[in-house]
Amino acid sequence: MLLSERKLKILQAIINDYIATAEPIGSRTIAKKNDIGLSSATIRNEMSDLEDMGLIIQPHASAGRVPSDKGYRLYVDNLMNRKELSADQTNFLYKLIQENFDNIEYLMQETAKAISFITNYTTIISEPQIIKLIVKHIQLVPYDENSIAMILVTESKMIKNYVIKMQSPPEFDVLSNMSLILNKIVMGKNLVDIDLSLVKNELQTMGEEGQALLKIIDFIWKMVLSESNVEVYTSGVKNILTFPEFSDFNKAKSVFQALEEKDILITLLGKDHTEDLKIIIGNENSIEQIKDCSLIKAGYKLGDELYGTIGILGPTRMNYAEVVSVLYEIEKNLSQTLRALKGG
Amino acid sequence: MLLSERKLKILQAIINDYIATAEPIGSRTIAKKNDIGLSSATIRNEMSDLEDMGLIIQPHASAGRVPSDKGYRLYVDNLMNRKELSADQTNFLYKLIQENFDNIEYLMQETAKAISFITNYTTIISEPQIIKLIVKHIQLVPYDENSIAMILVTESKMIKNYVIKMQSPPEFDVLSNMSLILNKIVMGKNLVDIDLSLVKNELQTMGEEGQALLKIIDFIWKMVLSESNVEVYTSGVKNILTFPEFSDFNKAKSVFQALEEKDILITLLGKDHTEDLKIIIGNENSIEQIKDCSLIKAGYKLGDELYGTIGILGPTRMNYAEVVSVLYEIEKNLSQTLRALKGG
DNA sequence: GTTAGCACTCGAACAGATTGAGTGCTAATA
DNA sequence: TATTAGCACTCAATCTGTTCGAGTGCTAAC
Numbered sequence A, B: 001m002l003l004s005e006r007k008l009k010i011l012q013a014i015i016n017d018y019i020a021t022a023e024p025i026g027s028r029t030i031a032k033k034n035d036i037g038l039s040s041a042t043i044r045n046e047m048s049d050l051e052d053m054g055l056i057i058q059p060h061a062s063a064g065r066v067p068s069d070k071g072y073r074l075y076v077d078n079l080m081n082r083k084e085l086s087a088d089q090t091n092f093l094y095k096l097i098q099e100n101f102d103n104i105e106y107l108m109q110e111t112a113k114a115i116s117f118i119t120n121y122t123t124i125i126s127e128p129q130i131i132k133l134i135v136k137h138i139q140l141v142p143y144d145e146n147s148i149a150m151i152l153v154t155e156s157k158m159i160k161n162y163v164i165k166m167q168s169p170p171e172f173d174v175l176s177n178m179s180l181i182l183n184k185i186v187m188g189k190n191l192v193d194i195d196l197s198l199v200k201n202e203l204q205t206m207g208e209e210g211q212a213l214l215k216i217i218d219f220i221w222k223m224v225l226s227e228s229n230v231e232v233y234t235s236g237v238k239n240i241l242t243f244p245e246f247s248d249f250n251k252a253k254s255v256f257q258a259l260e261e262k263d264i265l266i267t268l269l270g271k272d273h274t275e276d277l278k279i280i281i282g283n284e285n286s287i288e289q290i291k292d293c294s295l296i297k298a299g300y301k302l303g304d305e306l307y308g309t310i311g312i313l314g315p316t317r318m319n320y321a322e323v324v325s326v327l328y329e330i331e332k333n334l335s336q337t338l339r340a341l342k343g344g
Numbered sequence C: 001g002t003t004a005g006c007a008c009t010c011g012a013a014c015a016g017a018t019t020g021a022g023t024g025c026t027a028a029t030a
Numbered sequence D: 001t002a003t004t005a006g007c008a009c010t011c012a013a014t015c016t017g018t019t020c021g022a023g024t025g026c027t028a029a030c
Helices: A005-021 A027-033 A040-052 A069-079 A087-100 A104-119 A172-186 A196-204 A208-225 A237-242 A249-260 A262-269 A320-343 B005-021 B027-033 B040-052 B069-079 B087-100 B104-119 B172-186 B196-204 B208-225 B237-242 B249-259 B262-269 B320-343
Strands: A122-126 A135-144 A147-154 A159-165 A232-235 A278-280 A293-301 A307-315 B122-126 B135-144 B147-154 B159-165 B232-235 B278-280 B293-301 B307-315
Touching: A005 A027, A005 A040, A005 A069, A027 A040, A069 A320, A087 A104, A087 A320, A104 A122, A104 A232, A104 A307, A104 A320, A122 A237, A122 A262, A135 A172, A135 B135, A135 B147, A147 B135, A147 B147, A147 B159, A159 A208, A159 B147, A159 B159, A172 A208, A196 A208, A232 A262, A237 A249, A237 B249, A249 A262, A249 B237, A262 A293, A262 A307, A293 A320, A307 A320, B005 B027, B005 B040, B005 B069, B027 B040, B069 B320, B087 B104, B087 B320, B104 B122, B104 B232, B104 B307, B104 B320, B122 B237, B122 B262, B135 B172, B159 B208, B172 B208, B196 B208, B232 B262, B237 B249, B249 B262, B262 B293, B262 B307, B293 B320, B307 B320
Parallel strands: none
Antiparallel strands: A122 A232, A122 A307, A135 A147, A147 A159, A278 A293, A293 A307, B122 B232, B122 B307, B135 B147, B147 B159, B278 B293, B293 B307
């Protein structure tokens, strides 16, 4: 069957209305609200076709129609118009990023909050994997009787702490010296790209300090291997309760459950962090608990190398156009701010 | 009116039953379930008295009785028996603390998770205020073109990072030197107790490094003054949805809302961090959104100086006895583990 | 002082009846 | 031939009335 211009218009009308009201839409409503210039009867026939094509669904015999996942897919791929953000919203995001750019972790948490605030959906943000970032500085400091602390500062302004176990950890001045050696090895590179076995061989030949450094290299090695070592923040989880589709308690609960598990969040956002915007609708995602949700996500970039992902989760009936705009706006701001900083 | 032994028994029966079932309890149910040796009619009279005293409430004329906040208060103060934890639960907590003791932040987050898992309520944990902890080491490292990073390690095994703005931040070797001076000032003390104005005067007399250090001292000063600079973690928020008292959507939502706001969480846990266990029932707390909840909280102590607070939030009908036991168990473990470490 | 008995209350649960938004089909119309 | 008006039909949602039962308070007897 052919998807005529007219059918598309009707589908769009159904989706727009359903996004706004969460109520199934009938032919008469479409005829009245939109000026398509057709009677309800004609629309009825077209809707029957759209249903045959799997783009809309009738919840029960005497109800209106509701978009299917396939219908949303067609909508976001072909029909959706970008929505302009209001000046207020743009400013809000701009200021936020300006003001917090010097503390990346905080910036990310605040960004998540801001997105949830603007969109009323739930935001999930993943930090980049530290091992893929360029190291600016590495520092060893005393921690306790059995361990030392390693502080990692990256070019992209992240600071991370690690505790490394060690019998009789060296005094501070020794640690200082070790830090110098370590910095020579890793500064300006990322941990993934360093050939740790090579470094290890080198250290073998050194004295006591070399032995201690071996421990640290071992630790870094483990970090590199364990991929899941990424922080994920959520914000606006409570917003889920706003939507009538989750007024069934068990549905709401299963979404909450999913959002409390870090593994699930990481799976959701994916590890590839591609910059392209991706929309995952309903059952398209692999996680059973959130099959009634859609996720819009995009990788973000602060420096040349820093990749994490921002995801916005809402009901399949979410306002795709608005969310996409918000995401674009944020990406734009982040890169603009960075360029301004580099220039100044 | 006198609170006879018999009345207390009946009150206890009502509370126990209500905690278990969340259904109003009638006189006949009490007569059948508990072997008080009284007829339902007698119990009815006693219940009428208990209601006059404000200890129980009748939701509507033909319903059973439900404990009031005042009733719970009397219960937790006088009637409640400590509940022994199962060996499984004890072991679980013990292992958890043993295994994560070297990373305090992680330990606290895991502890929160564990408590929620065992009790099925929501856990809130506040980190101690860093300025009140004894500094073990302080380190300045490069950060970006406009700022340096300050790393603070405390005797009680916390590591915190701060970004300090600074025009033309010093090179690493200068920072190293500055770190040495800074360490001399703060090591072994807590930031609150240092007389910063005295330090400032001293630094005035020093050269360029002194000037840079002044900036840092200023920053620390601000930290000391801003009290709210505390991390708070929550876990098991979704558990709220389990309880029939929150099957009203708006009620659930307002609780979620409160739990997403850091200020509210800090207010809830309080800033005093006293070690005593405190139980705050329903309306006794000042925050409107959670007036249908009770909070059981206690300060925790890892070293001699480290104080934060653990709070467990549930419906007023929560299992006070169990939660109290869990909290005691955790406190016991934390101090035991610490002692063992100090000894070994 | 305790209890059995009884009238009374009131929410919950159930069963029709009614309503209205929606459909599909058919025949008339442009 | 495409569109539309008209009509019968469907079914969830809502309303109404009834019954049921868990609970109470009161009174009189033990």
